[in-house]
Amino acid sequence: MSVGKKFKIASIGAGNVGASAAQYCLELELGDVVLTDIVEGLPQGKALDLTEAGPIRGYSSQCVGTNDYADIEGSDVVIVTAGLPRKPGMTRLDLLEKNGNIISGICENIKQYAPDSTVIIVTNPLDVMVYLAYQKLGFPPERVIGMAGCLDSSRMRSFVAMELGVSMKNVDTMVLGSHGDDMVPLPHYTTVSGIPITKLLPQERIDAIVERTRKGGGEIVSLLKTGSAFYAPAASAVRMAQSIIRDEKQLLPCAALLTGQYGLEDIYMGVPCVLGKDGVEKILELEISDADQASLHKSAEEVRSGIAGLQERGIL
Ligand code: APR
Numbered sequence: 001m002s003v004g005k006k007f008k009i010a011s012i013g014a015g016n017v018g019a020s021a022a023q024y025c026l027e028l029e030l031g032d033v034v035l036t037d038i039v040e041g042l043p044q045g046k047a048l049d050l051t052e053a054g055p056i057r058g059y060s061s062q063c064v065g066t067n068d069y070a071d072i073e074g075s076d077v078v079i080v081t082a083g084l085p086r087k088p089g090m091t092r093l094d095l096l097e098k099n100g101n102i103i104s105g106i107c108e109n110i111k112q113y114a115p116d117s118t119v120i121i122v123t124n125p126l127d128v129m130v131y132l133a134y135q136k137l138g139f140p141p142e143r144v145i146g147m148a149g150c151l152d153s154s155r156m157r158s159f160v161a162m163e164l165g166v167s168m169k170n171v172d173t174m175v176l177g178s179h180g181d182d183m184v185p186l187p188h189y190t191t192v193s194g195i196p197i198t199k200l201l202p203q204e205r206i207d208a209i210v211e212r213t214r215k216g217g218g219e220i221v222s223l224l225k226t227g228s229a230f231y232a233p234a235a236s237a238v239r240m241a242q243s244i245i246r247d248e249k250q251l252l253p254c255a256a257l258l259t260g261q262y263g264l265e266d267i268y269m270g271v272p273c274v275l276g277k278d279g280v281e282k283i284l285e286l287e288i289s290d291a292d293q294a295s296l297h298k299s300a301e302e303v304r305s306g307i308a309g310l311q312e313r314g315i316l
Contacts (some may be wrong), residue, residue, distance in 0.1 A: 007031030007245050010072035010114065013082030013105055014043035014065065016227060017122055020234030021079050021241075022063060030240065030245050034060040034071050039083070054087040065212055069109035075117045077241045078110055080133070083123035085228040086221050091180075095124050096306055100315040103129050104273065107136035118143045118244050118279045121255075122237050124228075126179040128306035131268045141257035142279035148179030149253025149270035150236035151229075156185050164200060166192055173251055174286070175213065176262075176270050177299035183186045183270065185210045188287065194203045223281045238241055243275040263295070264300050267307075298316050 009025050011018045014037035022033045033050075046266065054060060063152040064071065072078065083099035103123060111121060120158030121144070122129040130146030137144055142283045152175040161168040177184035187206045190197045196204060212219070220229040243250035254273040259266045259269060261283055274282040288296070310316035 007077070007081065008034065008075045009241060009245075010036060010075040010078045010117070012036045012072070012078060012110075012213075013123070014027055014039070014046050015081065016085070017081040017234050017237070018079070019046045019050075020230050021024065021122075021237050023053075023082065024235055025241065026054065026059045026061050026063055026244060027057055028088055029059050029061050031076065033064075034075065035063065035065045036067070036069065037065075038067060040067055043225045046239055060218060069113055070255065072109070075114040078119045079116045079122065079237050079241060080106060080110075081122040081234075081237070082106055083129075086092060086124065086217070087227070088225055089223055091125075096128065096309050097104060097128070097313055097315070097316070098125050099125070099129060100132055100310050100313070102235070103132050104136055104222060104315060107133055107282055115139075117229055118145070120145050120147055120240050122147045122233060122239050124179070125306050127255050127270070127303040128242055130306055131257075132310060134257060140279075142195075142281065145273070145275070145280055146179075146255025146268055146270075147233065147237045147240055148183075148255050150176050150239055151178065151211045151233050152183055152185070152213060152216065152252050153272070154232055154236060156190065156209065157211050159307035160190060160192065160197060160201075161310070163205060163209060164197075165180070166194060166272040176272075176277060176286075176292070177296050178269060178301055178303045179217075179255070180299065181214050182302055183214055184288075184292050184293060184299060185213045186286075186291070186292060189286065215276045217300070240275055244277060247277040249274050249276045249281065249285070249298035254280065256283055256299040258283075261285050262288075262296055264297070267303055269300060269303065272296050293299075
């Protein structure tokens, strides 16, 4: 009898996103989970709580909590959610300096203890943080990926489904660009069971869905008041981890290092990627309108200004 490899997933940051990601990983039985945080007791308490939910939820993977990075040793996938979340009135770029320092420190530990892992960055401002992580880790770019498009396209899927009164499972969307207000949702690549939404909805309703998708994170921040979204971000990161661990080759929008695609290079941006055991195995270059291409480049400018901000502060 052949026994499959047991995978290990490290969730760095045991806050709202990190703990939810751990929960989803356990429920999918993707592997054993190590929940890591700097706050003493927090990851240990959440890991124990998640373990105690196992008998009811039907999983038996291990979940341990720790403040010691040595415990992430040998992880196959590392999901990084450590950092500060947005408060009302803050943009993702406001988080730049604080989260930049946190990510730099964490990368040192990943390099030391999990040098063969594939790293999924969730911390905002996403496209800048994943570029920073890529530079600090020195891993091949296919093993350093940012979670954004998966979340933005899931938001758009839910808005289309709500608008049409159809199952969310029937809706497929694609959102390119940076994880900010300049992201590029693509209605022409949005379908309901194969039918383009341009055939199902008037232009003004499509425009409203695009706008709501762009502001999707902010909508949750202003409702929660004390933090930012976490269920959908965690679910998105875990969907990526699942595709990597199970070598599913799912085609998902992810922040990947561009090397000329869409006329952009040396920048991380959301593009359609095939995710498998080697991380980003392929980047697809879609035909997009001139207006969408212009938005993509505008969105790249925002990311470049964030990267310059890190350089000015000596973080990069
Ligand atoms: N190492 C490990 N954990 C850390 C570190 C560090 N160096 N610095 C901070 N943390 C932890 C905090 O102690 C906290 O428990 O990161 C956790 C962040 O959790 P929350 O404050 O609940 O934030 P969350 O909602 O999970 O968002 C985390 O994801 O979506 C993004 O914008 C969001 O950047 C934010 C990140």
